[in-house]
Amino acid sequence: MANMEKIADKLAILPAQPGCYLMKNKGGDIIYVGKAKVLKNRVRQYFVGAHDFKTTRLVANIDDFEYIVTASEKEALLLEINLIKKHTPPYNIMFMDDKTYPYLKLSKEAAPRLEVVRNTKDKKADYFGPFPDSGAAYDMAKLLNRMYPLRKCRQLPKKECLYYHIGQCLGPCIRPVDEAVYAQMRNEIRRFLKGDVSDTLAKLNEQMLAASEQLQFERAQEIHELMNSIRHVVDKQQIDFKDHLDRDVFAYYVDKGYISIQGFFMRGGKLLERSLSVTPLYEEEMEAFVAFIAQYYAHNPLPNEILIPREYDAGMLRELYGEKIVQPQRGDKVKLVEMALRNAKNAHEQKFTLVERKDQQKQLAMGQLSRIFQKEIHRIEIFDNSHLAGTFNVSGMVVFLDGEPHKPGYRLYRLGEYRSDMDSMREVLYRRYFRLLKEGAALPDLLVVDGGYQQVEAAKEIREQLDLDLTICGLVKDEHHNTSNLMDDRGTIIPIEKEGPLFFLLAQMQDEVHRFAISYHRRLRKKAMTRSILDEVEGLGEVRKKAIWKKFGSLKNLRAASVEEIRTVVPEKVAENIYHLLHNLDQIKNDA
Template sequence: MANMAKIEDKLAILPALPGCYLMKNKQGEIIYVGKAKKLKNRVRQYFHGAHDFKTTRLVANIDDFEYIVCGSEKEALLLEINLIKKHTPQYNIMFMDDKTYPYLKLTKEKAPLLRVVRNTKDKKATYFGPFPDSSAAYDTQKLLNRIYPLRKCNRLPKKECLYYHMGQCLAPCVNVIDEQVYADMAQGIRKFLRGDVKEIVERLKAEMKEASEALQFEKAQEKLSLIQAIEHVTARQQIDFKDHKDRDVFGYYVDKGYISIQGFFMRGGKLIERTLSITPLYEDAMEAFQSFVLQYYANNPLPQEILLPKEYDVEHLVQILDTKIVQPIRGDKLKLVEMVLANAKNSHEQKFELISRKDHRREEGMQQLCQLLGKEIHRIELFDNSHISGAYNVSGMVVYKDGEPSKQDYRTYRLQEYRSDLDSMKEVIYRRYVRLLKERGKFPDLLIVDGGWLQIEAAKEIIDALEVSITVCGLVKDDNHRTSNLMDSEGRVLTVSKESSLFFLLTQMQDEVHRFAISYHRRLRGKGMTKSILDEVEGIGNVRKKKIWNHFKSLKRLKQASVEEIAAVVPMQVAQSVYNILHNTDQNENPA
């Protein structure tokens, strides 16, 4: 905290009003956002009086602050959530790294669609979930599409598709469908997702028996497989509330400077998912908890009811969240809240030691790096290039802030035609830092290239030409192409002990930048392969090729698709040709 004189001058004129404050480091980055009932009192607490270790570390990095006056504490809390989302400050609690859950979306069109989504902002749709993972969501979607003949095409075609002939679509493209038919389907889907499947299962059993007696064994087997799929998809945990309400339950546990927040998500009265966040605590625990919950509901639909422990201050949550908030004092709901709190405590105790060690090792690694280079390092950028015999020439850049990956700052680059590794390095370094100069962006303290002296020289040539001040180092590899030591911009090898935290951190960085660059390269290569394969299919031009690519997204998903699924996008004859080429079958061979 090298700017105490300026801070004291600002503290003297702080108003005793509600608002938000933004703490900044020496580089001008916002590292913490908070809210206050009285700004004057709250902000002064950071700079006067004793703190625990973690808050002391936060304060030590504060070089300046700003504040915004609000009309009420409620307004300050809402502004705080928006500022946290915008700036992602390193010391604020963040909702599960912005994790979003998959939902099933049923559109409210005349001919509705059922889709798996993570964005739930469309008000003209009904959402079901959250689901524990995308596999569970897609399995449920696939099953419901088999049971209910909903529309499958994103855009209505000019004639009925194969799904109509398979009995899985009513062909609203050519038929007039009574609105009540789709309304009944929507109601059936709601009942299904509440776990009320008795009526569906009984109907399928009757149809199976009827098909079997008529010696239609394939049809009977299909009904049996549907029944088995329903039993698999609707399998739930033992917690079951008979009122069939959608409710979320939250609680937290604090110990040793960390907070663990546990959430139970119940849909249709049944527990479908649990989540946990454990993170360092730099603020009041209740304020951190409120921030976490509000961030969650900024991205997810509200349930009918939220259960919270009776000791919690829920005044602001009640004012902001448009749903019923209950703090039970007896009965099954209280037992559920107590279960959440017990899970938060147990999970905290199980994970704390691992998290604590990881934090300590990261901090120690950054300290060792600063000592080795003889300067303060906070922001590090690393580059790695990837190509195959010069084709699909790309580069990936990852960013680390105080030893932690900052994934929102990662970047990918498609490079010009490959000439040499050094030319590729020069191109990506030039493009990155010319853009930062134009945009007056944040430059790193350290640039690490994945290579030795020649790569360092190439990077230095561009850095010097642009006249920007960045320390450049390279990762020296051993015979197994693994991180061994650092090399500075003068070509000196800086020895890094293999037992040190810095060696662990550098290895992690090398693995991450390599993974990121390779992943991008594979995505591009997959798209290129898909396009080149589709070019071989008669009847596919640019329009149809684009439709296939937009629908299936990747070569892997296109290969996994059946002829019928491909035929939902292009005519059946073309779909058969696509399938044959992808599976190396003869053009006249039936893949079924």
């Protein structure tokens, strides 16, 4: 329940200016970030009048709020995007999910490379995309690198590689390549990626016929398969604008408190489609739409035009992107916008039932937990430990807020020497909650330990030692180590319906904390396993180590090499250090 006395005092002094507001729960976590043209009016709306169920649930979790005044609504929008990215609040619409779309990057270096990237900030390159999925981007990169002998290495090596010997690289590492040759390749690749493949197909057809006439049937078949690959990857689109401009088209549909946004991305006049998921709506629909577009272009290049329906208020978008915002009135562009609107509605209708059901299941599960423990449960922290015969002893903590994973709250712990599972649990819980006490931070509504009564007892010891007001329970597992039931802090088994929403939430929590802890454990093991005896050699860094392994391939070959042979890869002093270290090891083994 919101702390209305504290909130009412703050509402009374809110300024009538634009800015951002940050809603916090009783634990001090930022659960929602919004922007406002007039802070005083917008923030008050949350605490007066009736709301739909989702907004009511958000408000029930608000214990405090902060605000930041900005000079304009545009500044507030840009600040909102940065705050959402920084804090990842659980109630905000995270359309981009911290992901970016794949692009093909053609570098402008003397010896160019073509690769799939998601970061488009390097100005010394051309970018083509976005691609509807990463598989299509990698297929296209593989095809073009097969067709054109571009450089494949990230850095030029000192001698030629396999690609040179099979004719897929011109070998700029060992011989100069005429700039005109690479310039022609760049131009052909640009035309190809803009959809003009007729010249390429005609050229390949000539090569296939010539190979057949010379009875080089395997070569002819290879070219024929390459042509089929081109036709498959560069499929003709239903919509094809002859001006070959890059356009993005956006539209949204709102119903029953959820919003669905559809984006079409046109590159070189050809249409690529990207459907976006249905998401709960906690703000004005146009504000959510503008925030989505701003989030998208924070990570992606601007096209020539951004098309939106003519009915929308484009004021804020025009402030951000100027004349690139187009609201077509007639012709093919209107048809494109109408198609985006239809797709947004269709996607909403197709996915809404599933999304709503999932939302209801979370609410039911959290409600059942609240009834079991006779208190409101919003924030849950769950711990799991992992080790291998007492080594690499670690623990992971994951956080669930209102039934959803809250990844900013996740924590990893590297524990001390392993003595027992109980000692490991005591250590991690003491470290976690002593720090919260020291910082004056709020405790979770429920602490879950992934284990039986002994683990619960370990948690109770720390609760008493630190004098915590903390509700504790354990996950009871069956003979297959799967979640079976709950156990309260008295050791009483609380039966859970196996097909019920709480059972599935608990299973999800157990899987998530186990994945989180074991992944950290494996990373530590892998790091230890990949340590090399060469780590002990003075003057030998990662680059030189890679060069050593590339030259000799194994420790056995390196041990058999002379100082002079090792000197061909690293400086003389380092070569001597390597030689003496390896042969001193041999002497130690012999003495033993």
